[in-house]
Amino acid sequence: MHSSHILLSALMGALAATGFAMLFSVPRRALAMCAICGAAGVTLRIVLLQATGGAVHIAMATFSSALMVAFLSEILSQRTGMPPAVYSVAGVIPMIPGGYMFRSVTYWLSIASDNAEAYDLVVFSESMHLAAMALLILAAIALGIAAPNLIFYRRRPEA
Amino acid sequence: MSETRNFTRKELNRMAKVLLKAARILMENGAESRRVFETVREMARALGLPQTDVLLTHRSVIITVAAGDEAVTRIVRVGTLGVNMEKISEMSGVFRQLSAGEMTPDALEAALDALARREEPYPNWLRMIMAALACGGFCVISGGDARAFVSCALAALAGLLLRRAMMLAHFQPMLSVFSAAFLSASLATLFTRFTGSAAPSAGVAASVLYLVPGVPMINAVADLVKGHLMTGLARAMTVVLTAGFVASGLVLAMKLWEFNY
Known part of the structure; x- marks a missing residue:
């Protein structure tokens, strides 16, 4: 395992989480914890992927990490009285699959990049593959973050 | 009571x-x-x-x-x-x-x-700089080098400024998103080329990430799974629209400046 790579990613995860936390106007006193949530999420995901040699699907690793961030946010929320979303939303942001989304769109559009009748089936299927990965990861993030709420707050009926 | x-x-x-x-x-x-x-x-x-x-x-x-x-x-x-x-x-x-x-x-x-x-907790310039650095952070997470980091952060900052200016001038939000994505992707393409970055696509991809509607996306799924279908679908549609405009701006810039990924 490349520990320097993990450390760098954790730092960058903290930076990304803090930046987006400020964009979302998170209260000042929650900012440090947002950074920690961001770093923890990215780190757990990399460790899960590397420790298993890629046997775990990235969406599953992302779901586990988002779940951890969500539970961490629940605990922080209990302590500070701020809603868990204050921490969890910024915390999962660094896991957004920007690379997959980018390559999927560019591949997809490159099948229509000139006036020719023919198109490249390989490029097309690659684009679909990347889009499926990006969607799975996004769904994993959103479901992971919603999970504690679905598990713990069942007593009150929906309004 | x-x-x-x-x-x-x-x-x-x-x-x-x-x-x-x-x-x-x-x-x-x-x-x-x-x-x-x-x-x-x-x-x-x-x-x-x-x-x-x-x-x-x-x-x-x-x-x-x-x-x-x-x-x-x-x-x-x-x-x-x-x-x-x-x-x-x-x-x-x-x-x-x-x-x-x-x-x-x-x-x-x-x-x-x-x-x-109530006023915003952070001054606008600080939020923009931090959001730009956050995009740089994204770039490194997805495999960018130091040159891509700098290119990406500068490109994102320019886009953030443009979006803010267009918002203040009451342009249609989606037009602001499209323009900001186009500017950021253009500058990221040029900067990564100019600095000779080894991972230009990580820089270009991350330069528009400040436009990704993260909160509506998470809220859309939360609403949908909790049974609030109407608001959930509306939010999801907003996310799809925004993502579409970001992608259009990005791809247009890449075509214009002949970015090879």
Whole structure:
């Protein structure tokens, strides 16, 4: 395992989480914890992927990490009285699959990049593959973050 | 407050107005539907209202408060949808004070008005710089080098400035998103080329990530899985539209500047 790579990613995860936390106007006193949530999420995901040699699907690793961030946010929320979303939303942001989304769109559009009748089936299927990965990861993030709420707050009926 | 007491029509009207203020603040600052529903319902209970019903759509809130033979229905239009976690967080504080019985309806209205007017916790320049650095962070996470980091952060900063300027000039939000994506991707393409970055596509991809609607995306899924289909679908559609405009700006820039990924 490349520990320097993990450390760098954790730092960058903290930076990304803090930046987006400020964009979302998170209260000042929650900012440090947002950074920690961001770093923890990215780190757990990399460790899960590397420790298993890629046997775990990235969406599953992302779901586990988002779940951890969500539970961490629940605990922080209990302590500070701020809603868990204050921490969890910024915390999962660094896991957004920007690379997959980018390559999927560019591949997809490159099948229509000139006036020719023919198109490249390989490029097309690659684009679909990347889009499926990006969607799975996004769904994993959103479901992971919603999970504690679905598990713990069942007593009150929906309004 | 106590058991069911009688409310005059005027009082009910007043209560409906105050509850809508709370709902509007939550909606405008990025709360999920469940939080809006629960806050309004619990506040109504704390105010002693026997029956309250709320209907949320993506850009308006309708409320009916009833007591005895009287019922009042009001509707409020929800303005620009932004994200401000501090306001959402402060709302829990207001609610706790109210349910502890420390607030009269007048005090509640005053607190809500103060909350609505509350200033952003960070100066704009700082938010933009930090958001630009966050995009740089994304770039490194997805395999970018130091040169890609710098290119990406500068390109994102330019796009953030453009988007802010266009917002202030009241351009259509989607047009601002498209223009900002185009500018950021163009500059990222040129900067990564100029600096000779080894991972230009990580830099270009991350330069538009500040435009990705993260909060609506998370709220859309939260709403959908919790049964708020109407607001969930509206939010999901907003996400798809925004993502489409970001992708268009990005691809147009890459075509124009002949970026080879």
